[in-house]
Amino acid sequence: xxxxxxxxxxxxxxxxxxxxxxxxxxxxxxxxxxxxxxxxxxxxxxxxxxxxxxxxxxxxxxxxxxxxxxxxxxxxxxxxxxxxxxxxxxxxxxxxxxxxxxxxxxxxx
Ligand SMILES: [Zn+2]
Numbered sequence: 001x002x003x004x005x006x007x008x009x010x011x012x013x014x015x016x017x018x019x020x021x022x023x024x025x026x027x028x029x030x031x032x033x034x035x036x037x038x039x040x041x042x043x044x045x046x047x048x049x050x051x052x053x054x055x056x057x058x059x060x061x062x063x064x065x066x067x068x069x070x071x072x073x074x075x076x077x078x079x080x081x082x083x084x085x086x087x088x089x090x091x092x093x094x095x096x097x098x099x100x101x102x103x104x105x106x107x108x109x
Contacts, residue, residue, distance in 0.1 A: 003036045011040035013052040019074075019082045019104045023057060026073045030066050034058075037101060054105040059086060070102065083107045 001024075003009070020036075027034040038056035041049045048054040059067050067086055074084040083105050090098035 001033050001035075004038075007036065007038050008040040011052045012055070013106065015106055016053065016055055016104075019055065019078055019084070019106070022074050022077050023055075023070075023084075023102075023104065026070050026077075029073075030062075030069060032062060032066065035061075048105040048107075054103060057102040057104070059100050059102050067102075074102075074104070078104075081106065081108050 024034060035058035036055060037058050038049060038054075040052045041047075043050055049056075059070075062070065071084065071086045075082075078084060085103055087098070087101055087103050089096055089100040
């Protein structure tokens, strides 16, 4: 259970702890560690990371089945408050420009 060293936690909104609690429980259920890989960060204006309303978690240590299970269960348990999705690796001209991960953001409906 790891919080990546160089990510910024200060500025992450307190409401995100509700999502994090569910993520931690779901990783425990499949007996795999969780890695928080992104909190507050600069980036596109549309990204909720810039305002502290999004968190990213590593997914590459999971099987496809486990990725699906985590995505489905976290999304179901936090529906109406958060969006939780699996973002696959993006390659451009053969280079990885974005590594796969889970992205969760506060989006009350
Ligand atoms: Zn994200």
